[in-house]
Structures are given as structure tokens and as C-alpha cells.
Amino acid sequence: MVPALFLAHGSPMLAIEQTEYTAFLKQLGKSIRPKAVVIFTAHWETQTLTISSMDGVYDTIYDFGGFPPELYAVKYPAHGSTELANKLKELYEQKGMDVQTEQMRGMDHGSWTLLHRMYPEADIPVVQISVNPYLSPKAQYAVGEVLRGLGEEDILVIGSGVTVHNLRIVKWGETKTEPWAIDFDDWIIEKVQNRDIEALDRYESEAPYARQAVPRAEHFVPLFIAMGSGNPANKAKVIHRSYEMGNLSYLCFQF
Template sequence: MMALEPSPARDFLAGLGNSLPRPRAILVVSAHHDAAYEGGRATVTASPAPPTVHDFGGFPEELFAMRYPAPGDPALAQRVIDLLAAHGLAVAADPERGLDHGAWVPLSVIYPQADIPVVQLSIASAASPEWHYALGQALAPLRDEGVLVIGSGSITHNLRAFFTTRPAIGAPAPAWVSDFTAWVAGRMEANAIDDVLHAVERAPHGKDNHPTPDHILPLFVAMGAGADGDGLHAKRLHASTTYAFLAMDVYAFGEESVAV
């Protein structure tokens, strides 16, 4: 609903594109593109014109009518394949798949003109946090090639809690949500990579905030892509909560993130 509803997170993302150097292309790792059934193999979109995928139900018709007609970039998809393969990571191209809402919803707010090529890379929820971090490390050269690497998930994601109570969009976060996000922010600042990778097990209320791992795994790919020999250089750009249970923190990684 970020595509339609005002919120602090939407306001932040609406200004983010203008604060960043304009990328030549965007690679999005989305929680909603899960290659779990492939057992640790990534999938990358390779269509020159990826369709807008409405992979949800029960939402307003206005949302289903939205399109994000950004071009694809088959050459970038091949570059992703080559980088991952060079690190021994299994990857396959998908010439048919489009952009799911984990990609096109935030991009429609950050870059509403849809004039930057977009490629989407899957997670693999059956694979470990370390596998996803390694995925990002393999993709790190893209940062010097004008490609913006985005991990699109959610720092907390308990939909059962949301559907049980149906809080208002601006309802405050309960302690079990804010304690988790504060712990992650502190471990990010301390450059405690292993702790962050295992936040679901180690942080307060980790399992409550992530009953399934899919929505935190894109964070680990972004971390790997931004890390260097000195660590993450993590910067928390934004923190807010939507509907009480969905924390919408935004992080940047890499030395250049301090300028954002």
C-alpha cells in the first residue's frame, strides 16, 4: 500500500532518488522473488521489458491498475550471472519473469519516471544468511559500474500480528518490534556482521518479527554488496513503523553511504 498511502517511509523514499547519484541501472533483490524450491540457486530476470507483476490479492483496484514500465537490462543480467558463477554460486536467467511488488512498489516512489533499467535477483529462503551475504559480496563490483543494488524486504514482518489486530497506519510500534530494530541498529553500528546475519535467532523477539526469513534475507545481500575489508560502513538512513508491526528501516552500506 506504500504505492497509494502516505506514510513517513513513503515520504523518505520519495526524496531518496534525488539524493543519490543517478544509476545507469538498478539491481533489486526482492523478498517476493524466492527461489527456495531451487535449493540455493539464484534467479535473475533477463527480459528487455519486464512486466509489472501484481503478486497479491485483496487490495484496491487502483493498485492492480498500476504499472511500472521500466526497461530491463539483459546485459546486466548476464553480468550478474557471470559474477555469481565466478564465485561458485548457482544462478539461472529467467527471460519471462517481471518485477514483483517488492521491486516496483518502492521503485515507483523512488524513481517514478520508470526510466532506469531494472533487473531483479531472487532470494533463496532455503539457503543460509551467509549464502545471501556471499551473493552480495560477489555483486560488489557492480557498485563501481553505475549499478544501484537494493535489498527490498522489511526489517520486521509479522503479517499475522497485523491481520489479527488491524492497527491504524500510524499506530505506534510495540516494544517487541522496537526492541528488535534497536538491536539490529546497534549491531550494525558495531559492525557485528555475524550478529546481524543471525538477528532472527539472537535479537530480542527475533522469531516474532520474522516468523519466516524471506523478508530479512534481502538485507544480507545488500550488506554483502556494500561491505569491504573494513566492514559494512552501515548508515541507518530512515526508521519508521507502518501499521505498528512493519518497521520500515532503510540502510545504506559502503564508505560512500556516509555522504547520503
């Protein structure tokens, strides 16, 4: 049995840098060895829930610019699983949710930067799923709920995003974390650990500094999906918390 996870993917540089966070991801991969990974990535947005369905090796997508050449040399040759993709599609169809599959898309950095650190040998099949950032937190939670129980089959569900993610106000090279980012994450931690989905559904009006922390929801909503997919009998746990560039959060949860 494996838990569900919300993991921060932050800067693409985590694929090549050696930091406290990359060391955490390495150890996390050693402690959790699933038979497959299902990952909801903030860098794949669709109106209709879309599941990657292929058995071959994913192309590595470099969906960013202005980084060192060595980052673009990183390859993560994980393969997909049409069998698992079809199973997931059927689960959503049984719940009456609109869902489709996609056969050609590669693996974006919301997926491969994390998995490259956790499972560097790329020997675990991966299925990516898109997010719709315009759905409410309650609706995102319901998307995750459909996959509840996959952990009992040793299938790891990951929501890949970031809680505090405002690239317009990050402070390059800053090592001191700004208090407002901490305050926002503190509020999120309390509500998540209490499974207060009603309050989380109102985060835009109730969480401190919500507009600064979440100027757009695509990186935030994987948190609710991961929360919904986890076993509700388990206590939600913070498994890592650190910051870069003044306010970019690397808060991670286990469900």
C-alpha cells in the same frame, strides 16, 4: 558512485499512499541517480539464484489481494537489461555459485512499489534477482559480496524486504509501535553498524523477539545481501525508520 541499500517495501499501499515513508523514497530517488538497478526481491523465491534477463518492458505483477482498485491500476513499465544480467551471471559463475537466468517473469511488488516511488518515470533499467530464504545469513552475505564494486559503476544494488514482518500479528490502524518490534530492530541496527556478521548469523537465538519479528526469513534475508554488496569501508547507516500497523517495520539501511 552509489551505495548499496536495504529498503523496506512493507504494504503494497505505499505505491499510492502519501506517507512519511513515501516522501523519503521520493527524496532518495532524487539523491541517487544510478545508471541501472539490481534488486533482490523477497517476493521471488528460488532454490537456485535466478536473474531476470530481458530487454523489454516488465509486466507489472500484482502479487497481493484485497486492496483498493486504484492499486491494481498502477503500472511500472521499467525495462530490463540482458547485458547487465549476463554480467551478473558471469560474476556468480566466476565464484562457483549456481546461477540461472529467467526471461519471462514480470516485476513483483517487492520491486515496483519502491521503484515507482523512487524513479516514477521508469527510465532506469532494472534487473531482478531471486532470494533463497533457507540460506544462512552468512551465505546471504556472500551472495551480496559477489556484487561488491557495482556501486563504483553507478549500479545501485537494493535488497528489498522488511526486518519486522509478521502479517499475522499486525494491528490495522494502530499508530503506536509495539516495544518488541523496536527492541528487535535496535538489536539489528547495533549488529549491522558494527558489521557483526557472526552475531547476525545467530539472530534466531540471540536477537530479542526474533521468532515474532521473522516468522519466515524471505523478507529478512535481503538485508544481508545488501550488506554484503556494499563497500565495507563505508559505515552502515540507518537512513529511515518508521512503523505501521503496530509492528510493521520500515527500517532502511545504506551500505
